[in-house]
Amino acid sequence: MRKLFFIGVALCIIGFAMTANADVFNYADEKYRFTWTDSAGVEHSNLLTDKATDPDHILALIANVYATPEIPGTIYCNETNKTGKINYDYHASQTERITSSTPTKYLDWLKSYYKPISAPSENGKTVLFVEIKPTFHAKGGRWQGVDIKSNRDFVKYCYKSVQLLSSHMRVNDTNNPGYMFVVDNITTNRFFFISKGRARADAGDYPLWTSFEQVSPTTGSGATVTTGLADSLKNGSVYKAIHSCGSVPIIEQGHEFTITGNSELNAFSNLTLYMPDKRLGQDTYYSNYNPTYAPRTFLYLCTLDADVKPSENHDGYFTISLKWSTNFNTAKIGAQAEEQFYVYVVNDDGTYTPLHKSDATMQTPTQSRTHTYEVPQEADSRIIRYIVAANPIEKSGNVVNASSIFIYSNVDQVQIPGRQAFFSQASEYLSRFDISSQLNVYKNTISIKPNTQGDYEKIETTQAYSMMRRHTDADGNVQEIAIANLKFNKAENGTYSYTLKYNADAQNTDVKYDDNAPSTAEDISGTLTSNDGVIYFYDYFNASTASNDQPSQYNYVLQLDGVQTSNSGTVPVYKTTASSHLVSVTKDQVAGDINRGLDATEGGLAVDFKGYIDADHHIKRYDVYRLDSDPVIVGNAQCENGYITLIKGNRQIGDPQQPGLEGYTFSLPDELSSSQSTPAIYVPVITTNVTFAGATVTNTYGCSRTAVDAPNLVLKVDDLLVSASKWVDANGHKRCGYGATVHLTPTLPETTAPYAYYYRVWRLADDGETQLNSLPSSRNTGWENDYEDIKPFYPGNTEIQVKDVYVANMPNADESRxxxxxxxxxxTDQAQSHPAVPRKAASASGTATGYYYITEKRIDVDYSSPAVATGIDGITTAQATPVSEVYYNVMGIASTRPHPGMNVVVTTLSDGSRLTTKMMK
Known part of the structure; x- marks a missing residue:
């Protein structure tokens, strides 16, 4: 039975008939929303259930979970309650402990471990999932090479993300009560759990953790990397925690859950943690768990198997049998709990319909693990897909308290043959996207044969069969065309001869898949001797992608007089959508780019596309091309294990993403776009792998092109000059003056708003780099002098010139300069809406959003043989020999060597005269 796996699908489940569990806290309630301020001073607002990745968000989440009395958490003793002052300054180096009101009470609390601990005094337990950065390292209980002075330093260095676990349930087992939590759809390598409400005897030097219990899979001293954790969990292993320790993320790597080593990520669905109430009832050492009731981690899985066979009771019906199972049992969690299940039919568009809506015998929810029902055979063959949701419950008499945990099975399917399907059909489909013509080019092979010997004897000879290619157009209308007609003749010995004639109008070969295609230009004759014989049809056609309205699939059916006589062969078409845009930088970044610290690609172009994970996992890669004279790959997105990862060259960009039903929009920057001279045109190409007859076949599919016109710059340098005067400086270097004219012309896209633009020009030579000038425009000088004085300016595409005059070493006779x-x-084309502001106001003004685009051009100039000038900015042709050079900076300080920045160079000649020039270093 062929199985389809949906990983990380976002499901909309409506109308569950259940009673809410009053003991389960609603973390998503708006009244627990909190605000926090990031390092730039910008205020944010989040729910408790939002994933935190910014260090200040992480710390604010932890602080609010800890300091909000309504958020459940339990101290495990009978003698004390949560008392004492709450002072949670998460930027401080230490936090004030929550203890009992007096030291005596606190000692009594420690002694209470000698006797059994009763059920918690509060219902509800709060747990957070902590992901550790792959770059975090510690040694001997201290942070390796990092000066940690505050809680924020530590979180920034150590934590990648923190997320509160809101899918949870209370397990009221008499022997081992507790709470179960589920983390769904994560990609991680190193992690652990923290739980609210646990007083510590001592937190040592470790910040934050005075009042949080930390769950890790090791014994606490030393480090053991849990290599193979991903596979062992998927194979059913259970990991028990031995202790809670304030130094889980502090000791060497391995003290936390470490899946594979240093860097490899693994994807999990339904990672489950069970936290028993009695886990601390063991001994006087406050961090040891009771081995019988230790917290445990495992994967909660549901498996579905669907089968179909002809009904034994009713002609024209088929019996569908559904069986499902889970690994949720006493052995896993050490406690008893029940489950209920919801069974759904998966629609073609990916939505789910409860099975009870089409089958009245289906109870919903049900605690059964099987279901059997009958469906009628229809004229056309059809596929029915199913999925099951498992829901742990608390049951007391007739009252059912359903948890917030829903675990989904794999998708399994059955196929019901059509009543008229005398012929069975198999298809082999090949597709190649032709970038230049914007065509998906298809080469498909369809084979048919009678299902049985009885069907073989039913073959019609008086009329011709038609092999139809069908699809649904953008307006929802079914379009079909006959690719070939098939006519049979029956011989006296019972065999059938046939003639197959192709329809030339259905074959489109302006662009061919390849040159090794069987001919469709002639009539084909053959003999079908029994139901073991096979007849092959070939179909070659092109589908334009220019408007991105190609269908989602093609179907082939053999029909006679309009009645379908074969099952429907399906050829999938893989699609995406694309758009391109300019990537912007901020006004502050532009102002600070004096030394070309910005990567020019930061103000370039990017292409956005939607990535999908198909149910069969055929999609392997998205390649994004820029269409120059030859197509160039900008980058690609690789699909693996239900996740999509962006790749630029050999490096990964960002975290892998797991698309839902609607896909996920990815953005790839174009690293060469800042030097584009024409509008950039992009197109994503999808690569799929399909298995035919045991071999893997690669297909490609394209979508419509997307274009964006970016600001461009024409750079030209001419009028190269060199001074007639040449001299030797105090260091023995032969020197002379040089000059050139730099021409700058912007080419700006047509927009409704005028552009404001600014220049910078640098000279780069073997003896160093010099910024010639910072040029807002020919009318707007002063960029480099006063940031607050920059005014919006809207010139046309007007050339400006920069005169470059400088003194430098002369090359040797066999060298070039x-x-x-x-x-x-x-x-920027939005200058009117975003005027210049002082840097100090940037975070409040909105300029941090970025509206400026960078275009960079370079040109190499050979000064080996320029024209000889009679004078360049005071450099004369006098025959007197230079005796010395003195360099003055803007403060008037003299030096025998150039100062950084602007220099006034005073050269004393042998005749006593002086030569004054300017240069930039």
Missing amino acids: IVTYIARLYS
């Missing part, structure tokens, strides 16, 4: 001029254009 190559100088690179680098120009950057900073432009």
Whole structure:
């Protein structure tokens, strides 16, 4: 039985008939929303259930969970309650402990471990999932190479994310009561759990954890990497926690859950933690768990098997049998709890319909683990897909308290043959996307044969059969065309000869898949001797992707006089949507780019596309092309294990994402876009792998192109000059003056708003890099002098010139002097809405959002043989020999070597005269 697995599908489940569990806390309630401020001073608002990745968000989440009395948490003793002052300053180096009101009470609390601990005094237990950064390292109980001075330092260095677990339930087992939590759809390598409400005897030097219980899989001293954790969990292993320790993320790697080693990520669905109430009832050492009631971690799984066979009771019906099972049992959690189940039919669009709506015998929810029902055979063959949701429950008499945990099975399917399906059909489909013509080019092979010997003897000879290719167009209308007609003749010996004639109008080969295709231009004759014989049809056609309205699939059916006589062969079409946009930088970043610290690609182009994980996991990769003279791959997104990972070159961009039914929008930056001279055109190409006859076949599919016109810059350098005067400086270097004219012309896309733009120009040579000038425009000088004085300016595409005059070493006779001029254009088409502001106001003004685009051009200039000038900015042709050079900076300080920045160079000649020039270092 072929099985389909849906990983991480976002399900909409409506109308569950259940009683809410009053003991389960609603963490998503709006009244527990909190605010926090990031390092830039920007205030944010979040729910408790929002995943925290920013260090300040992480700390604020932990602080609110701890300091909000309504959020459940339990101290495990009878003698004390949560008393004492709550002072949770999460930027401080230490936090004030929650203890009992007096030291005597606290000692009594420690002694209470000698006797059994009763059920918690509060219902509800709060647990958070902590993901550790792969770069975090510790040694000997201290942070390796990092000066940790506050809680925030530690969280920033150690934690990748913290998320409150809101899918949970109370398990009221008499012997081992507790709470169960589920973490769904995570990709991680190192993690542990923290739980609210546990007083500690001592937190040592470790921040934050005075009042949080920490659950890890090891004994606490030393480090044991749990290699193979992913596989062992999937194979049914259970990991018990031996202790809670304030140093889980502090001791060497392995003290937490570490799946594979240093870096490899693993994807989990339904990672489950059980936290028993009695776990601390063992001895006087406050961190040891009772082995009988230790917290445990496992994967909660549900498996579905669907089968179909002809009904033994009713002609024209088929019996469908559904069986499902879970691994949720006493052996897993050490406690008894029940489950109920919801069975759904998976629709073609990915939505779910409860089975009881089409089958009145189905009870919902049900505690049964099997269901059998009959469906009628219809004219057309059809596939029915199923999925089961498992829901742990608390049951007391007739009252059912359903938890917030829902675990979903794999998707399994059955196929019901059509009544008229005398012929069985198999299809082999090949697709290649032709980028230049924007066509999906298909080469499909369809084989048919009679189902049985009885069907073989029913073959019609008076009329012709038609092999139809069908699809649904963008308006929802079914379109079909006959690719070939098939006519049979029956011989006296009972065999059938046939003639197969192709329809030339159905074959489109303007662009061919390849040259090794069987001919469809001639009539094909053959003999079908029994139901073991096979007849092959070939179909070659193109489908335009220019408007992205290609169908989601094609179907082939053999029909006679309009009646379908074969099952429907399905050819999937893989689609995406794409758009492109300019990537912007902020005004502050532009102002600070004096030394070309910004990567020019940060203000370039990017292409967005939607990524999908198909049910059969055929999609393997998305390649994003920029269409230059030859298509160039900008980057790709690799699909594996239900996740999509963006790749640029050999590096990963961001965390893997797990798309839901609607996909996930990915954005790939184009690293070469800042030097584009024409509008950039992009197209994503989907690569799939399909198995035919045991071999893996690669298919590709494209979508419509997307284009974006970016600001461009024309850079030209001419009028190269060199001074007639040459001299030797105090260091023995032969020196002379050089000059050139740099021409800058912007080319700006047409928009409704005028552009404001600014320039910077640098000269890069073997003897160093010099910024020639910072040029907002020919009319707006002063960028480099006063940031607050920048005014919006809206010129046309007007050339400006920069005169470059400088003194430098002369090359040797066998050398050349190559100088690179680098120009950057900073432009925005929204300048009226985003005027310049002082840097100090950037975080409040909105300029941090970014509206400026960077275009960079470079040109190499050879100064080996320029024209000889009679004078360049005071450099004369006098025959007197230079005696010395003195360099003055803008403060008037003299030096025998150039100062950084602007220099006034005073050269004393042998005749007593002086030569004054300017240069930038």
